[in-house]
Amino acid sequence: xNYTDEFRDPVAAKGVLAAxxxxxxxxxxxxxxxxHIMEVCGGHTHAIFRYGLDKLTPPGLExxxxxxxxxxxxxxxxxxxxxEIAEDPKVIFTTFGxxxxxxxxxxxxxxxxxxxxxxxxxxxPLDALELARRNPDREVVFFGLGFETTTPxxxxxxxxxxxDELTNFSIFCNHxxxxxxxxxxxxxxxxxxxxxxxxxxxxxxxxxxxxEFIARDYGKPIVVAGFExxxxxxSVLMVLEQIRDGRAEVENQYSRIVPNExxxxxIAACEKVYQPRPTFEWxxxxxxxxxxxxxxxxxxxxxxxVKFDIGYGRNNVFTAEQEGCACGDVMTGRIKPRAxxxxxxxxxxxxPLGALMVSSEGACAAYYQYGGLDLEPAx
Amino acid sequence: MNQPTTQPRRVVADKVTMAHGGGGKAMRDLIEDVxxxxxxxxxxxDQARLMDPAIVVPGAKLAFTTDSFVVSPMxxxxxxxxxxxxxxxxxxxxxxxxxxxxxSAAFIIEEGVEISTLRRIAASMxxxxxxxxxxxxxxxTKVVGKGSGDGVFITxxxxxxxxxxxDMLAENVQPGDVAIVNGVLGDHGAAILAARGxxxxxxxxxxxxxxxxxxxxxxxxxxxxxxxxRDATRGGLASALNEIADxxxxxxEIGEDVLPLRTEVKGVCEILGLDPLYLANEGTLVVxxxxxxxxxxxxxxxxxEAGLGAVVIGKATTKHPKTVVMRTLFGGLxxxxxxxxxxxxxxx
Numbered sequence: 226x227n228y229t230d231e232f233r234d235p236v237a238a239k240g241v242l243a244a245x246x247x248x249x250x251x252x253x254x255x256x257x258x259x260x261h262i263m264e265v266c267g268g269h270t271h272a273i274f275r276y277g278l279d280k281l282t283p284p285g286l287e288x289x290x291x292x293x294x295x296x297x298x299x300x301x302x303x304x305x306x307x308x309e310i311a312e313d314p315k316v317i318f319t320t321f322g323x324x325x326x327x328x329x330x331x332x333x334x335x336x337x338x339x340x341x342x343x344x345x346x347x348x349x350p351l352d353a354l355e356l357a358r359r360n361p362d363r364e365v366v367f368f369g370l371g372f373e374t375t376t377p378x379x380x381x382x383x384x385x386x387x388x389d390e391l392t393n394f395s396i397f398c399n400h401x402x403x404x405x406x407x408x409x410x411x412x413x414x415x416x417x418x419x420x421x422x423x424x425x426x427x428x429x430x431x432x433x434x435x436x437e438f439i440a441r442d443y444g445k446p447i448v449v450a451g452f453e454x455x456x457x458x459x460s461v462l463m464v465l466e467q468i469r470d471g472r473a474e475v476e477n478q479y480s481r482i483v484p485n486e487x488x489x490x491x492i493a494a495c496e497k498v499y500q501p502r503p504t505f506e507w508x509x510x511x512x513x514x515x516x517x518x519x520x521x522x523x524x525x526x527x528x529x530x531v532k533f534d535i536g537y538g539r540n541n542v543f544t545a546e547q548e549g550c551a552c553g554d555v556m557t558g559r560i561k562p563r564a565x566x567x568x569x570x571x572x573x574x575x576x577p578l579g580a581l582m583v584s585s586e587g588a589c590a591a592y593y594q595y596g597g598l599d600l601e602p603a604x
Numbered sequence: 605m606n607q608p609t610t611q612p613r614r615v616v617a618d619k620v621t622m623a624h625g626g627g628g629k630a631m632r633d634l635i636e637d638v639x640x641x642x643x644x645x646x647x648x649x650d651q652a653r654l655m656d657p658a659i660v661v662p663g664a665k666l667a668f669t670t671d672s673f674v675v676s677p678m679x680x681x682x683x684x685x686x687x688x689x690x691x692x693x694x695x696x697x698x699x700x701x702x703x704x705x706x707x708s709a710a711f712i713i714e715e716g717v718e719i720s721t722l723r724r725i726a727a728s729m730x731x732x733x734x735x736x737x738x739x740x741x742x743x744x745t746k747v748v749g750k751g752s753g754d755g756v757f758i759t760x761x762x763x764x765x766x767x768x769x770x771d772m773l774a775e776n777v778q779p780g781d782v783a784i785v786n787g788v789l790g791d792h793g794a795a796i797l798a799a800r801g802x803x804x805x806x807x808x809x810x811x812x813x814x815x816x817x818x819x820x821x822x823x824x825x826x827x828x829x830x831x832x833x834r835d836a837t838r839g840g841l842a843s844a845l846n847e848i849a850d851x852x853x854x855x856x857e858i859g860e861d862v863l864p865l866r867t868e869v870k871g872v873c874e875i876l877g878l879d880p881l882y883l884a885n886e887g888t889l890v891v892x893x894x895x896x897x898x899x900x901x902x903x904x905x906x907x908x909e910a911g912l913g914a915v916v917i918g919k920a921t922t923k924h925p926k927t928v929v930m931r932t933l934f935g936g937l938x939x940x941x942x943x944x945x946x947x948x949x950x951x952x
Binding site: 229233235238274275276277278280281454585593594595 | 870874877932933934935936937938939941
């Protein structure tokens with residue numbers, strides 16, 4: 226297939242892997258004392274395991290799986306609020322499919338649906354808007370979830386609803402942004418990271434400037450990467466070369482998709498519709514300053530937090546993690562998924578205890594699905 | 605082959621109403637005009653009375669299976685719910701080594717369904733039955749109120765006969781045996797996703813929906829030592845391979861570079877983040893044969909239309925027992941686990 230097969234070429238990969246091996250050797254990194262690179266984005270985590278890249282790179286290189294899976298960092302209190310809204314009989318609650326199985330304190334959305342709530346899976350907020358047009362006697366709520374990859378489509382949907390003067394449509398906005406949690410990780414005194422592989426699709430929207438602080442203030446290299454295996458390997462090599470050369474820069478490996486200035490139309494739409502919250506809660510990471518977005522007062526008619534008097538900052542309850550859930554430690558790189566006592570026993574993709582097991586982009590689900598065992602090839 | 609009725613049509617209504625399920629004349633007209641005139645069962649009794657020489661062969665076993673079909677949309681490129689209902693049950697019999705003979709067909713019809721849709725479904729079922737060489741010999745219809753169903757649901761049961769010489773079981777698979785599929789993977793799942801129109805995908809992928817009994821006959825004639833056959837329906841090839849690995853206590857290794865996939869299916873999977881190994885098929889099977897019989901199996905399969913795309917995809921191994929792994933294009937190995945509760949549309 227054009228534009229993907231070229232980036233999955235095993236022969237080209239061999240060359241890049243050899244170069245990675247060389248730099249890792251030059252750095253003197255070993256299995257015991259590895260160089261740590263965080264892939265921030267869950268899509269990258271998934272690709273690493275899907276292609277077995279962690280098994281092909283040298284033992285002196287260790288991937289730390291970052292917080293870039295929106296479903297995984299969703300606190301249980303947000304899920305509880307989703308369920309509360311969805312169980313209102315006048316509501317049609319719409320959501321992306323991967324949020325359906327995230328456990329709340331009492332139930333997940335998929336359980337609420339089985340209990341009778343009208344919950345529908347959509348592929349775009351515009352589908353939810355269309356539902357609202359077709360069901361004027363119902364309140365259609367869309368669960369706005371995700372990083373800068375999904376924030377623009379939600380913003381444009383709000384602008385469309387406003388232009389159409391719809392009165393039965395609102396967004397439960399839980400959008401979050403990528404740079405603040407990276408800053409929080411870098412401020413952690415136990416931080417062990419040597420460099421970052423930056424998210425490709427997020428950067429397509431925001432550009433590369435928002436990462437400058439990582440290089441400038443913290444002296445760490447970051448390379449914005451695509452999602453094909455060769456993209457990832459090349460980006461890892463670029464990070465390693467920066468470390469070897471004593472450089473700390475923002476580099477863009479994914480320039481075929483990511484313009485350095487981002488997408489000005491999307492940035493403008495988001496600027497118009499959202500403002501940062503002072504702080505927002507992340508599952509496993511706690512509260513992070515200016516990491517969440519709320520809908521501006523100008524568009525409060527489309528804000529489910531206003532309509533239902535619910536949401537972050539209103540009677541906010543911090544919910545403790547399930548007993549024995551170590552998602553936070555995994556997400557900050559303190560432990561590997563398999564080191565969690567619940568991994569594969571109390572917590573599986575079928576019955577997830579913690580959020581990292583829910584989404585295919587979650588580190589634990591990826592380990593469970595693809596990477597859990599040391600495999601021996603057939604003869 | 606049954607000829608379509610030449611009598612004037614007795615059901616003149618456009619749509620099914622509750623009267624068509626009421627037990628009176630309207631119901632009898634619906635059954636006889638729309639269904640039995642097409643299926644032409646022997647006799648008109650409530651039960652079918654059946655005889656076939658194969659069932660009196662000493663040591664022969666009866667095979668009996670049942671399956672319900674709820675696919676949405678009911679009609680899609682490459683098939684419809686009627687074709688799936690026949691092929692699915694025929695295939696369930698055939699992969700066990702049985703010769704499929706007779707089917708039942710029970711319909712749960714939602715009030716408001718167009719009579720013309722039912723006629724198309726019935727014709728499609730009879731056509732699929734003719735191709736497979738089975739007869740639809742008994743059935744039932746029920747009508748439920750608007751909102752209590754979704755179009756038409758069909759349950760088919762099937763009876764077939766297993767020749768005494770045959771013993772196909774997943775437990776029979778030995779390390780070293782070769783895994784072969786009959787053609788491209790994932791077409792049905794991708795076809796249904798595209799046909800639902802939720803995604804505004806412009807591509808038209810036909811479902812692979814087809815009966816596999818003639819293919820399996822050809823294979824078993826050429827390679828009687830065939831260990832097992834599985835149709836890779838819901839859960840896709842990944843689930844079929846995992847069931848076999850688990851039952852036989854062997855490991856299975858497949859190669860990503862040899863998996864047969866249509867470019868359009870690859871594209872749909874890329875866009876939606878799906879793995880083609882988990883996409884449903886309705887006319888795709890995987891068989892295991894002894895390594896030295898692989899060539900014979902491939903050429904036997906290719907002699908039948910349903911097997912034209914036959915290709916070796918991997919082998920059973922003593923390594924990593926009960927686990928299916930795939931050698932990726934990059935030479936890395938990754939686990940191919942069972943499908944875990946996915947929120948996918950109704951596919952069969």
